[in-house]
Amino acid sequence: MKLVKGAQSIAYDRAPYLISSASVVGKKEGAGPIGEMFDLVGESDLFGENTWEEAESTMQREACLLAMGKAHVSQNQVRYLFGGDLLRQGIATSMGVEKLQIPMFGLYGACSTSGEALALASMSVAAGYGEYILAVTSSHFGSAEKEFRFPLSYANQRPLSAHWTVTGSGAFLVGKKESHVRISGLTVGKIVDYGLKDSQNMGACMAPAACNTIWQNLQDFGRSPEDYSRIITGDLGYVGQSILFDLLLEKGYDIRGKHLDCGMTIFDQQTQDTHAGGSGCGCAATVLSAYILPKIERGEWERVLFVPTGALMSTVSYNEGASVPGIAHAIVLEHKA
Amino acid sequence: MKLVKGAQSIAYDRAPYLISSASVVGKKEGAGPIGEMFDLVGESDLFGENTWEEAESTMQREACLLAMGKAHVSQNQVRYLFGGDLLRQGIATSMGVEKLQIPMFGLYGACSTSGEALALASMSVAAGYGEYILAVTSSHFGSAEKEFRFPLSYANQRPLSAHWTVTGSGAFLVGKKESHVRISGLTVGKIVDYGLKDSQNMGACMAPAACNTIWQNLQDFGRSPEDYSRIITGDLGYVGQSILFDLLLEKGYDIRGKHLDCGMTIFDQQTQDTHAGGSGCGCAATVLSAYILPKIERGEWERVLFVPTGALMSTVSYNEGASVPGIAHAIVLEHKA
Secondary structure (H helix, E strand, C coil): CCCEECCCEEECCCCCEEEEEEEEECHHHHCCCCHHHCCEECCCCCCCCCCHHHHHHHHHHHHHHHHHHHCCCCHHHCCEEEEECCCHHHHHHHHHHHHHCCCEEEECCHHHHHHHHHHHHHHHHHCCCCCEEEEEEEECHHHHHHHHCCCHHHCCCCCCCCCEECCEEEEEEEECCCCCEEEEEEECCCCECCCCCCCCCHHHHHHHHHHHHHHHHHHHHCCCHHHCCEEEECCCHHHHHHHHHHHHHHCCCCCCCCEEEHHHHHCCHHHHCCCCCEECHHHHHHHHHHHHHHHHHCCCCCEEEEECEEECCCHHHHHCCCCCCEEECEEEEEECC | CCCEECCCEEECCCCCEEEEEEEEECHHHHCCCCHHHCCEECCCCCCCCCCHHHHHHHHHHHHHHHHHHHCCCCHHHCCEEEEECCCHHHHHHHHHHHHHCCCEEEECCHHHHHHHHHHHHHHHHHCCCCCEEEEEEEECHHHHHHHHCCCHHHCCCCCCCCCEECCEEEEEEEECCCCCEEEEEEECCCCECCCCCCCCCHHHHHHHHHHHHHHHHHHHHCCCHHHCCEEEECCCHHHHHHHHHHHHHHCCCCCCCCEEEHHHHHCCHHHHCCCCCEECHHHHHHHHHHHHHHHHHCCCCCEEEEECEEECCCHHHHHCCCCCCEEECEEEEEECC
16 A cells, blocks of 8 residues: 655555534624534533533534434444543543544644544545544634633733634544545644744744644645635634745745635634634534535535644643644545535 | 444454653653663753743653654654643643644643543554554643642642652653554543542542453453453552552452552652552653553563543632542553563
């Protein structure tokens, strides 16, 4: 099998399929520009639970159950699960998928985790380690503000460069069974650190990593931006997008005509007061499931480079003066007739 | 290839090799019963840095460099890195491996992370995704007390059931190049929750998961405990060990004659005041590298079941009254003449 490609990429000879997916989001996301496309919009962001953390876990579980349900696959047919979230010690995932009783690998890649999970799920299916494998990620505005900034009741002010964490979870069933979307390859990201230290400007922190991974993907596959219908980053937002354009132009690539950012897609910046855009492990995942995949399934987009981006930091590293490096993983998604 | 086995396991037709490894530990670990066996013992637990977190990152980087150095493999020959630690948002790993510039997957599996990393590294090598792949984990007493309990300067009292987090990092180079240790199979763990809520008694929280994974390994491979030279858990400690024995006896297996626990091996409970035993992502990893692997390399132990165990919790989940479920991953290590 000709699998390993270039410096950081894998190209599948027999590409696994993205069989089904599901998205579960909160009220604000449901009121946004693509609100009608999500599978499930919560009436309350507590999703019937007592805490933001439990609510996030519930979204993950529901997203997994919906994704499996759509494919008529039961949880005991799913061999492994790759999952992650933004919270310390990944408790949204641990508590969320516990009841599914699927052997699991916990991941942490900040907001790039949906890319990491899809990479490992497709690598496992392509290697024959499972017929069906689940990838799931989530984030929640309430739990993330508490984790990274202040409890919501403090009503703190946000700079315009700040993101709004998406309340949502996206789950993906990857396997050998044919569908209209194939995962044909991937590029695993390196940690890229330009020395930025502003955790309220994550777009700027993540843009160099996105540039690095997109550039590497083009080199490894011998492609140009024209070979992709769209190049879609996770949550660079308005600030990060312009930096990404500049960085890639310096390297000779103009992706301005075909770039989308999930964080800019999920909210209406003007009317929803979301500043730089949406963010969180749930942002790229829910937009992929609800907005991107249907277009690939229909053949509207032939080949998409999906590049979730993550800012690697914690309140401890921030308070100790460490910089905020970024990481981005790229997944190549192709329409299959 | 006959790879998938039973309900949760993988058996490799062409087992990858554990080519080299390295262990870096703190002062207390260096003064313990196996202190002489570690590659590097720090003179100060700050390892020349300003914070516990930076110290932990430095241990990870040193462990990776040592493991690669022993095998005469440079970092640009290493295709991917799987790494994790106990800190929120895995910053010890992000900041630790950043300089190596190896495409990386961040993991979180609490103290079971060394098993998770070795599982994914061996799965990737066996599938042909890389010639050399690194697995690394770490923990640090200072950063972990701050993360999960109180800053050290509070000098809080510890119950006898509490663990002592190991200051240490273990790194493992997995690949196709022959060595005297093969990773012949693995069993991926499920989350097991007996409803226990005492984060100061993690041995009891993790023992059911260890039992579940060991039992499943024996079923999937059609083996009995006699087929293993040793069955070695990560950090159940004295309390967890006796629960594991009871739970496995109920299922008809007596492993009392061949069980070891890394947390009980690394410290001398009587003289080092470590209570239930050592714990942390660095515990199982450093004991595997320094103590277990040399015995397998020499053929003293023919086949070992290595089962790092993790307690899934955070200060948030604990304060919100959630239980502490456990997870354990099993790696089958075999001597190769």
